[in-house]
Amino acid sequence: MSQTSTEAPPIVSRNTAVGWLRQMLQIRRFEERSAKLYQEQKIGGFCHLYSGQEAVAVGSIGVLREDDYVITAYRDHGHALARGMDPKLGMAEMLGKSAGCSRGKGGSMHFFDAEKGFLGGHAIVGSHIPLAAGVAFASKYRGQDNVCICFFGDGAMDQGSLHETFNMASLWKLPVIYVVENNLMSMGTHLHRHSWTTDLTIRGGTAYGMPGVLVDGNDIEEMARITREACLRARAGEGPTFIEAKTYRFRGHSMSDPMKYRSKEEAEKAKERDPIVLYESLLKERGWIDEQALEDLHEKIKVEIEEAIEFAENAPEPTADELYQDVSVATHIPQES
Amino acid sequence: MSQTSTEAPPIVSRNTAVGWLRQMLQIRRFEERSAKLYQEQKIGGFCHLYSGQEAVAVGSIGVLREDDYVITAYRDHGHALARGMDPKLGMAEMLGKSAGCSRGKGGSMHFFDAEKGFLGGHAIVGSHIPLAAGVAFASKYRGQDNVCICFFGDGAMDQGSLHETFNMASLWKLPVIYVVENNLMSMGTHLHRHSWTTDLTIRGGTAYGMPGVLVDGNDIEEMARITREACLRARAGEGPTFIEAKTYRFRGHSMSDPMKYRSKEEAEKAKERDPIVLYESLLKERGWIDEQALEDLHEKIKVEIEEAIEFAENAPEPTADELYQDVSVATHIPQES
Amino acid sequence: MAMSTYREALRQAMDEEMERDDAVFLMGEEVAEYNGAYKVSQGLLDKYGPRRIIDSPISEEGFAGIGIGAAMVGLRPIIEFMTYSFSLVAFDQLVNNAANVRYMSGGQFTVPIVFRGNSGIAGALGATHSHRPEALYAHIPGLTVMMPATPADAKGMLKAAIRSDDPVIFIEHENLLGEKGEVPDDVDYLVPIGKADVKRTGSDVTIITYSRSLVTSLQAAEQLAAEGIECEVIDLRTIRPLDLDTILESVVKTHRAVIVEENWPYCGVGAGVADRIYHKVFDELDAPIKRVTSLDVPVPYAKSLERLVIPSVEKVVAQVKDVCYRS
Amino acid sequence: MAMSTYREALRQAMDEEMERDDAVFLMGEEVAEYNGAYKVSQGLLDKYGPRRIIDSPISEEGFAGIGIGAAMVGLRPIIEFMTYSFSLVAFDQLVNNAANVRYMSGGQFTVPIVFRGNSGIAGALGATHSHRPEALYAHIPGLTVMMPATPADAKGMLKAAIRSDDPVIFIEHENLLGEKGEVPDDVDYLVPIGKADVKRTGSDVTIITYSRSLVTSLQAAEQLAAEGIECEVIDLRTIRPLDLDTILESVVKTHRAVIVEENWPYCGVGAGVADRIYHKVFDELDAPIKRVTSLDVPVPYAKSLERLVIPSVEKVVAQVKDVCYRS
């Protein structure tokens, strides 16, 4: 996977490009600090970091319209921030505060942001794949041309929900874009040990009569270009697209994963293709950003995330009466004797 | 789908061929009489007839070894009889007698015959597809070379269980043979309305890296030839094979289906390719059977099935104490207060 | 008011709500061109077309999830399970997504969806096709579980379910589809969610039941009346949330209760209801609550055995006499 | 006897049974090369190799069914669910195939399989990852449901489950994995299926509990003893079939019962157990049975809220005093 693509005339304006870099840096920083807070046990439960995969979310979500929808799995901080979620809300959620993006009820794996058309944060592997098709079904049903983009990992390729949904999405030409973030690992299981083939475009594209496109997920503008094409198809009523974004996760599966299954070398080599570093140097090459501006940007983001943490830490704990709130629209009647 | 194949030197001996014809006639007759008994309400529940598809079961099961396994869905009479089940036991099951192949507890949709390696009879669409892989897993685990053949309909292609299982069967090279009996209908839904493509070899073969073979399911010797090849692959440790057997069901989905979705013409045309008629004329051509012998055969089978019915009708009803039997190997302790 | 079958009443409910609100659609196996495996959706394709009456592949997990996704963005799906036995392959979607999305999103997303289909020990269908899954769903906070027993309730309850902004598990009974009864034709006839109904008044014993077992219970009540025992028969209608007030009001009056259900006995609905009655009015009970349930075995095919599994009038009569210390 | 953790005890059970019988194998996500997501299978791959310790894709419905098929032809699979919350996507395989195959085949095929994994409200995992599915499975005839609370029981019960010829739903608790205790090393140490265990004797009140709630209950019993209330604490161990005899023997002695469980309150295990106690010894009870359960809400992420959801020592103490009419 080379970068030739990005040697072609850039497909984004300088402002957009810098905005994308900014978002990737924001996600990276958000998660580095989250890792710390997790170690300090201020964040609980399972916490899955996105570091190394930022270009997939930022590049693809970067070309969507405001009225499009985004849905993903439990490794969701990146997608939420890429969709414009305020890091304050995200961080407050991590700390389990009612000021959080899910009022402290969802946690790291269950981010939601209705205003941004961000439909979660779903932690049962594969379970959100049908939801995405349902969201797309609704657009079609209403005669609208907005689309739904759905992210999941290579491990989710093995869930039955994907199979059932892909057949219907293809049969009914639903305006949905499925992006498998192939980081080559399903937790500790390498791709070749959980999937009969390592070419997922066969399993997700050919197998369902959808275009299956392989893309370097660490090349943000390639990611954007391919997603844009998929959006055009979807909006034109030509149906779903399957995108295989090859990428790599720098950290363990979750905060509790020692990553014994990986050599230091492998990890180091991967870092050489850090999507942020790649994009920084590209933008520098283009003369779209210089060292100084870059430093300022890093600094700005540090501050932004520290403010988010401060906001989150100072936010009040949820009160007992919130426990029974939002179980249902109708008043929830606890069946407790 | 022509019959050229069968113009090649026959792949079976005369005795085997006549035996296969005999089995097809037995299945046909068994079900014609079952239909009557259903109308007389002696058979209850759902009853799915196999008429028109006999060559699929008889041709494929016909080349198996005694130590191989057969498993199928709820349209199971044909497979059970093809595997050598005594029609007496089958008919007694239909009538809900303890002399039945499932002691009257399974019924038409849940035939079982351990002695014949017939593992049922499964009525939740797609739910037996993983079981078949498990049976094959056991053969491999034990270092044996027996195989498991699993039958299901085109509608089952849309169940997640198939997807999850096919990936593992291919990944682990399990000695299993999957046969989709493509009768072009999932209950009242035509294939093109429930499957994104009408070529199921793509969905079942290509999609999982298994050989996907299309065969005329009404050509019994073709069915046998293809199955034999699949058995060789499986026994050689080369993994699963997916066979798409194109066929047609003459009757409704179940006894309660008026078949409004079909024209008389379509049904009539299908009858012209009745696998039994086709094979009778082929065997006559070959001089392997003559009118007289054929009549005798039909007569013999009539008698056999009438005897089966008589046996079933005279068999005693299950007694109340059988109700709690065979819930578990350990004594069942009803949790009833 | 006009006479209709339970089946027609269900259809009327869907028809009226679809006319009223374009956001309502019906999806499931054979609901459109086949007009429904049980003919509940008969004629709806002709009237509303394939945009709103949608035949699906045999992909319950998939189309249950598609319904949930569509509901999250404001549509009001009716998802039909050909029978509720087939909801088990979609179980995770109902229990994890439908039930939790609103709570996990802090109220940002709601799931106004109805999952409907029939269930029950309907006649020689065998163990796989005879599930009564109500207890499995009633256990889950976030879900509403409704089970109508009469044509009028079938219509009023389904209309209420479709108008509800929360996910509803709506379970019909295969053997009730042909039952006839008076059904209001007022387009705003709604049976409130969470309200039980006293189907027969009596002072001696309270029979608590739902779905087909109501029929069995009413027949038993007739017989018992002839023998001088007056039963009050309560039809729960909504299983979750339970209308405890209506139950307690009656039990406090009769001091005796029998629960009749087609569910399995252990950790089922009857046990859940009994536990709550004891907890609230233990001292009001003159006898332990008796229960008539399906027997604790997988459902056998043979009619002669199946007959023994389900609640019968005789069993109900016997248990009622038992709580009255009569025989 | 040696000190081991609950986790090690589970591993010993699998290790010993795999040594004893080549038909036993372990399949699940991350059980082999990763040595188990919760390290329960640590070291087993090294010892038994990839033939018998098998990493699976994330295909619960598929590999649960593969296990059932293998069991039908005589193998004795141990199928690990990384956590039991993920068994919901395999629900149909457990409820329809594992539970019914023997009955539907008239006893011709048996399913000697163990489905195991942890469950529970384990700490800020949120609604999708905090299921306690025991009631869902205990409802189903044909299944055995076991839930160990101590290291010794974890070993003896799992060994018994693996040797059982029937399908066993074996549910561990994530928060118990690190608990230490004496564990017999006799290779034939088995805890009989269907036998509860009196973990503490007392004459005033019977506390009925299982899994992690045993810990909570024993702590409460300690406190209460200091206040002069002697609790008898019964650990159910097997949820189905229920050891009613052991329960009744105690209740007939104490005349008071409190049920403590992490399950949801409605149509759960506690309700099922309470119903059966009332039915059998209604007249022996000096007070209605009290229950401490998880609250009736999806499980929230925030620890401050989650803490309120689960049974606490305080809640148990309060309920025990309540049945003793003390405060």
Ligand SMILES: Cc1ncc(C[n+]2csc(CCOP(=O)(O)OP(=O)(O)O)c2C)c(N)n1
């Ligand atoms: C149905 C289900 N089974 C198992 C799990 C546990 N689990 C969570 S993430 C994961 C691995 C998923 O890998 P992949 O889909 O590649 O996504 P990635 O973590 O690489 O982003 C597993 C096994 C789950 N959450 N849901």
Ligand SMILES: Cc1ncc(C[n+]2csc(CCOP(=O)(O)OP(=O)(O)O)c2C)c(N)n1
């Ligand atoms: C999970 C599930 N959903 C729905 C059904 C109801 N059903 C039984 S057979 C059938 C159609 C199956 O068609 P196909 O797989 O093509 O097999 P055929 O009947 O043609 O042999 C349906 C929808 C079921 N038994 N199980």
Ligand SMILES: [Mg+2]
């Ligand atoms: Mg991955």
Ligand SMILES: [Mg+2]
């Ligand atoms: Mg078919």
